[in-house]
Every structure is written in C-alpha cells, then in structure tokens.
Amino acid sequence: MPADPRKPAAPLSDADAQDLEAFVRKFDKELAAGITALTLLGVLGEGAPLYGYQIAKRLERDAGGVPAGKQGALYPVLRGLEAATLLRSEVQPSLSGPPRRYYRITPLGREALAQCTTRWRATRRIVDTILGGEHA
Known part of the structure; x- marks a missing residue:
C-alpha cells in the first residue's frame, strides 16, 4: 500500500521544521482572516445592528x-x-456604560456576503473532495 502523501516520510530537519511551522502559521492566519470576515458579514447580514460584544456572543x-x-x-x-x-x-450612548459602536451591513456588504458565501461553499466542496472529507 502506498504511503499517505499527507504524512512526512522521514523526520524533518530543523530547517524544514521551521519552514513548515512558518507555512502553517501563515496558512492559519490567512484562513482565519477570511473566515472571520465572512462570519462577521453573515452575523450582521441577519439584520439588526450589533456592537462588538454582541457580535462575539452571537x-x-x-x-x-x-x-x-x-x-x-x-x-x-x-x-x-x-x-x-x-x-x-x-x-450610540449606552445606559449601562460607555458609548457603543454599532455595526450594520451595507448593500455592498450584502452583495459581498452572497458572493463570498458562494465561493466558500464551492471551495469547501473541492477541498473536502480532495482531502476525503464528509462531502466527498
């Protein structure tokens, strides 16, 4: 049976391990940034304006x-x-503390949400198919 291409064949050198760690860190950062933007648009796309703490709780x-x-x-x-x-x-002023900044999605934001959601779903299907995920 062939080796799993997702697993390293031999122990990594220190230099390779550092390169891999840097790559994974960059991947995580970029993935998190895109997902965070998409989910924020999604939460705010539900309707009512929300302030930061409400968004985090949602x-x-x-x-x-x-x-x-x-x-x-x-x-x-x-x-x-x-x-x-x-x-x-x-x-807006708050009765229970300092003023709060409320965020609301714009019409352009709604269009971005729609387009990014479509791209996210297509990308997820492709990645799941290639990596043997649940949508394969």
Whole structure:
C-alpha cells in the first residue's frame, strides 16, 4: 500500500521544521482572516445592528458555545470591512456604560456576503473532495 502523501516520510530537519511551522502559521492566519470576515458579514447580514460584544456572543452561540477566537481580534476585521464600505458604524450612548459602536451591513456588504458565501461553499466542496472529507 502506498504511503499517505499527507504524512512526512522521514523526520524533518530543523530547517524544514521551521519552514513548515512558518507555512502553517501563515496558512492559519490567512484562513482565519477570511473566515472571520465572512462570519462577521453573515452575523450582521441577519439584520439588526450589533456592537462588538454582541457580535462575539452571537458567533460563540452559533459555534455551540465555543469561543470564536479573541473578541479583540474582531475589531480590526470590523474596521477593515467598514473601510471597504461593506459595513458602516455609528456610536450610540449606552445606559449601562460607555458609548457603543454599532455595526450594520451595507448593500455592498450584502452583495459581498452572497458572493463570498458562494465561493466558500464551492471551495469547501473541492477541498473536502480532495482531502476525503464528509462531502466527498
């Protein structure tokens, strides 16, 4: 039986191990950035404007109680989506603390959500098929 191409054939040298670690770190970062942007658009595409903590809680709830990463990591992505005019925000006073920045998806954001969702689903099917996942 041929060896599994996903497993290294021999122990890695220190240099190869470092290269692999750097590659995986970069892959994780890029994957997380895309997924975070897509899920933020998805949550805000449900309708009502939300502030950061509400968004984080909604993501956690939809992930079955598993925290969806660090809440602070959401804000740079929210700012980037706003800079791309996919979201807009406004600060509103809060009765229970400091003012809160509420985010709302824009019409362009809805179109981006639709297109990215289609691409995500197609990519997931292809990757699952190639790697032998559940959709294969």
